[in-house]
Amino acid sequence: MDFQYIQLEIAEQTATIWLNRPEVHNAFNPVLIEELQSCFDALNQNNQVRVVILAGRGKSFSAGADLNWMKAQGEAELAENEADALKLAQMLNALATLKQPTIARVHGAALGGGMGLASACDMCIASSEAKFATSEVRLGLAPSTISPYVIRAIGARQASRYFLTAERISAKHARDIGLVHEVTEPEQLDQKIQDIIDALLLGGAAAQTASKQLIAMVATEQVNAELLQSTAKHIAHLRQGAEAKDGLNAFLNKQSPSWVKTTSEQ
Template sequence: MSYQFLQLEQQDQVAYIWLNRPELHNAFNTIVIEELHACFNTLNNRDDIRVVVLAGRGKSFSAGADLNWMKQAGQASSAENEADALKLAEMLHALATLKQPTIARVHGVAFGGGMGLASACDICIASHEAKFATSEVRLGLAPSTISPYVIRAIGERQASRYFLTAERISAIEAKQIGLAHEVTDAEHLDQKVQDVIDALLLGGPHAQAASKQLIQMVSKQPMSDVLLQQTAHHIAQVRHGAEAKEGLNAFLNKQQPAWISNSNNNN
C-alpha cells in the first residue's frame, strides 16, 4: 500500500511507520490522519508483525495539527467539524488498541497531536532534545481528542498543569511525569529502541495482546467482586490457549518457545 505522507518499512517482525512530512514537522492534516488510520488497521491484521514503531522523518516527531487544516475545519459547519475531529479520535484509538506492542520513537518536537501519538503508544522512548507540549490552549483550542491518552500517561494532576499552561516539557521532565519511559542521547536513540524491541520479541504475541486488553479492562476500576471475576476469566482464557501451553512447556523443558525460535529463524 502506498502513502503520500507516510513511509512503512518492515524489518523482520518489526514495522516502522515514518511520518513523512518533514517540511511541516510532520503536522497532521486529513490525509495524514486517514493514512495513519489505514496503516494501523492493516498492521492489526498482520500476524507476521510483532512490534510497531512510530517515528518521524526530519527534525521532528510531529508538531501536531496543521494549522491551516485546523482553520479550515473551524470554518466548516458544526456537523462537518465534528466528523473531522472524529476521524482524528478514531485514528488515535486504532493506534492505542493495536494488538502489537507499539513504541513511539520521539525526537525534536511532539506537540499537540504529536504528544497524543506518543501517549497512545504503549512505550515512549525520547532523545534528550525532544520536547513535548499540549499546546492547544495557546491557539484557543483544547486537547480534546488526545486527552484520554495523555491523561492515561501522565495522570490527572499533571494534566491539570500542562493542559492549562501549554508549557513545553523537556525529555527529562517527560520521563519524570510518566510520559517517556526512556531518555537517551540522539545517537543512541535507535539502539535504545532496538533494546526494547528485543525485550518485546521474547514475549508471546497473544499474551502481549491479552496484556494490553487487561490494562484497558482493569484501569480505574475499583476493587470489587466483578473485577475479581473479570481478571479470573481473563487469565483462564489466556492459560487455556495454545501459546500459554507452548510457553510453559518450553520453560519447564528449558527450551525456547516457538515465537522466539521463529524470530531467530527469520533473522
C-alpha cells in the same frame, strides 16, 4: 501500500511507520490522518508483525495539527467540523488499541497531536533533545481528542498544569511525569529501541495483546468481586490457549517457545 505522507517499513517482525511531512514538522492534515488509520487497520490484521514503531522524518516527531486545516474546519459547518474531528479521534484510538506493542520514537518536537500520538503508544522512548507540549490553549483550543491518552500517561493532576499552561516539557521532565519511559542521547535512541524490541520478541504475541487488553480492563476499576472474577476469567482463558501451553512446556523443558526465533532463523 502506497502513501503520500507516511512511509511503512517492515523488517524482522517490526513495522516502522515514518511520518513524512518534514517540511511542516509532520503536522497532521486529513490525508495523513486517513493514511495512518489505514496503516493501523492493516497492521492490526498482520500476524507477522510483532512490534510497531511510530517515528518522524526530519527535525520533529510531529508538531500536531496543520493550522491551516484547523482554521478551515473552524469555518465549516458544525456537522462537518465534528465529523472531521472524529476521524482524528478514531485514528488515535486505532493506534492505542493495536494488538501489537507500540513504541513512539521521539527525537524532536512532539506538540499537541504529536504528544497525543506519543501518549497513545504503549511506550515512549525519547532523545534528550525531545520537547513535548499540549499547546492548544495558546491557539484558543483545547487538547480534546488527545486527552484520553495524555491523561492516561501523565494523570489528571499533571494535565491540570500542562493543558492550561501549554509549557514546553523537556524529555527528562516528561520521563519524571510518566509520559516517557526512557531518555537517551540522540545517537543511542535507535539502540535503546532495539533493546526493547528484543525484549518484546521474547514474549508471546497473544499474551501481549491480552496484557494490553488487561491494562485497559483494570486501570480505572475498583478492586471488587466483579473485577476479581474478570481477572480470573482472563487468566483461565489464556491458560487453555495453545500459546500458553507452548510457553509453559518450553520453560519446564528448558527450551525456547516456538515464537522465539533462533539466530539461524532470523
